[in-house]
Amino acid sequence: MNSLRGQMDPICLGRFRQLNGQLSTVLLQEESFWKQRAKQHWLQGADRNTKFFHQYATHRKRKNSIVRLKDRNGVWKEGDGLVSLVTDYYKQIFQTNGDIGAFQVDTLSPRVTRAQNDDLLRPFEPAEVKHALFAMGKDKSPGPDGMNPGFYQSFWDLIGKDFTDFVLACLSQSSFPPELNDANIVLISEKAAPELVADLRPIALCNVVYKVMAKMIANRMKPLLDDIVSESQSAFLPGRLILDNILIASEETMEVKHCLEIYEQFSGQSVNFHKSNISFNRNTTLLDRDAIAMGLGVEQAEDFGKYLGLPSVVGRNRKFVFSYVEQKLRQRFGSWNKRLLSMAGKEVLLKSVAQAMPTYTMSIFLLPVSLCASLERLMNMYWWGKSTTVDGIHWMAWDRMCVPKKHGGMGFKRLHEFNLALLEKQRWRLLTNPESLMARIFKARYYRDTTFYEASLGGNPSYVWRSIMTSQSLIRSGCRRRIGNGRTTKVWEHPWLPDSQNPFVLTDQVTQLPDLMVADL
Structure with missing residues (x-):
């Protein structure tokens, strides 16, 4: 391009504009690449600073790299020893102990009606495929195929029909290629400086096509979950908040180990007591603390710790x-x-x-x-x-x-x-x-x-x-009671008059009738 600068003939000008356009495209692709690696999803506009993304991509790589971990004896493992340490750990916690609880399917009552089941089993439609795909974040980490949702979204006009036909064929025939559900298992640190394998949690990075199928099935089930899932499950359902679990936990006591053992028998899952601990009131004697902790098989914590990321007890x-x-x-x-x-x-x-x-x-x-x-x-x-x-x-x-x-x-x-x-x-x-x-x-x-x-x-x-x-007082000042039969609305204590400034009755309260209801008027 430097050799073409200053040249005014049409051929050189056309070549310069062509190269300049190609350079702009390459620079934009480079910036998009580093933006995806930086995972700064908050940045939707404003700065276009490649250096910013470079720094954060480098920082993320340094932060997420696992160089060494301790084994159960406290010995640091690196290299090939680190690989065997991690694989052995997950093989151990994910294997069965052969003890299956006496689970009786006959004792369960159906929660899905025949009409709801027919709606679940109806054939999937092409619109559901596109809706599931475009509901995904375009820069989410790819699976083994190396493609993120943004690739399929950007080229939907070219590959949309083939993509849709393949997904619908797999779902209608209840089968798909065996490699489709392959996933990359990635370990995410739960601490700033992890030392044990237990400080890491695994996540599965699946192929986009597989995730679209799973999302389509989940979208079919969503309208029914509110009636099927127990109300004690406060998260991951429309209209329910995970914050409810925290509000409820603040008013209730800890569950005992017997309940956990029953849960293990019927679910086939084991509670990880290595990640569990117990806290005591300052009035509990040391002897009682040791006995209870030993009976539960957990360690004692210095404080009450956190539940769902928030303090369990506020002093x-x-x-x-x-x-x-x-x-x-x-x-x-x-x-x-x-x-x-x-x-x-x-x-x-x-x-x-x-x-x-x-x-x-x-x-x-x-x-x-x-x-x-x-x-x-x-x-x-x-x-x-x-x-x-x-x-x-x-x-x-x-x-x-x-x-x-x-x-x-x-x-x-x-x-x-x-x-x-x-x-x-x-x-x-x-x-x-x-x-x-x-x-x-x-x-x-x-x-x-x-x-x-x-x-x-x-x-x-x-x-x-x-x-x-x-x-x-703030919510009281904005509340108004809509009168129905008037049997639950008190004349003097409740805001029921159609007055935006003062909905309360201003006349003096009758001493003999302090609980007079609107229905009694």
């Missing part, structure tokens, strides 16, 4: 309990090189990643105001800072930056107010879905003889309940 020092949120954010900020992102990139990063990191915790617990201020201070420093060690001039206060963009701000979230809004979702679910398992447990514990609207903090409440009740 008085709440800032210490939730300090892990700030630590994670500090670590993430330490790995983000400010020089590789423009201000637009920083904005996307802060809004889509940094401010989303505490969301899971804030959906259950009320974080201390001082902790929210610390998190906002970290975000503010990252926004204005020049490097990881040098802070810059803060040209605008954080409060003004949290103002919506249409009013002159940047649209960042105020974390404490956002925390209250997320807890309001839990309060709204308790108010509008009183028959859910979570709502029934909280009702039995805190407001047995009334509704959530009239509930109070009560005696010896958990911190989850304290968090939910923090701003109950």
Whole structure:
């Protein structure tokens, strides 16, 4: 191209434009390649910085590489010894012990009706194939065939018909080539510095065609799962939240080993006690602790640990309990090189990643105001800072930056107010879905003889309940009762008048009729 620069004849100009177009295409392909390797799914627009993706791809490779692990005797294994250590470990935990429980199929009652079964067995349609494929993330890791969903999505106009015919033929004939369900088994570290094989969890990277078939079958079953799966399973179903498990666990005690043994007999699965531990109240004697831990076959933990990623027990020092949120954010900020992102990139990063990191915790617990201020201070420093060690001039206060963009701000979230809004979702679910398992447990514990609207903090409440009740006045101020027969609406205590400003009755309450209902008027 350098030799063609400055040449003005038509042939040279045409050749230069051709080469320039080819160069742009190659550079775009290179950037897409490094973006896929970097796995920065939050970055949908803004910066197009190849150096940014290079750094994160290198960081991910270094972080995910497993160089050595300890065996059961505490001896480090590397190279070929590492391979045999991992394979032997999984062969051991996935083999059967030959003890099969007395499982009686006849005792099960059918949960799927004949009409539902006929709907499940109807032939698959081409639209279901395309819907399943395009519902996948285009940059997801490929299987043994080396193709990610983005390849099939991009060239759907060319290969769509052949792809659809093959998938429908496999599903209608209930058979497919034996290599189709091959998968790459990848070990993902559950710790920053894994030492044992137990610190790793395996995932299977399947071929896209196989995943499309599985997703089509799953989509067929989705509408029936709510009636089939027990309500105690709170995750992976539409309308149910995994957060319910945390809310329920905060009010119930631990299961005993006898229940686990029954589960092992009927399911054929074994509980990994190497990953299990037990915590005790400070009033429990050392002798009792040792006896119980030995009986269960688990180790004693110094604290109550976490359940589904959140603290199991919250004590008085709440800032210490939730300090892990700030630590994670500090670590993430330490790995983000400010020089590789423009201000637009920083904005996307802060809004889509940094401010989303505490969301899971804030959906259950009320974080201390001082902790929210610390998190906002970290975000503010990252926004204005020049490097990881040098802070810059803060040209605008954080409060003004949290103002919506249409009013002159940047649209960042105020974390404490956002925390209250997320807890309001839990309060709204308790108010509008009183028959859910979570709502029934909280009702039995805190407001047995009334509704959530009239509930109070009560005696010896958990911190989850304290968090939910923090701003109950907010949801009360926006609630209105729709009058039906009027038998459950109190005249003076409930908001039932069609007045947007004050829905309560203003006249003095009659002393003789404190519980007068609207139906009695």
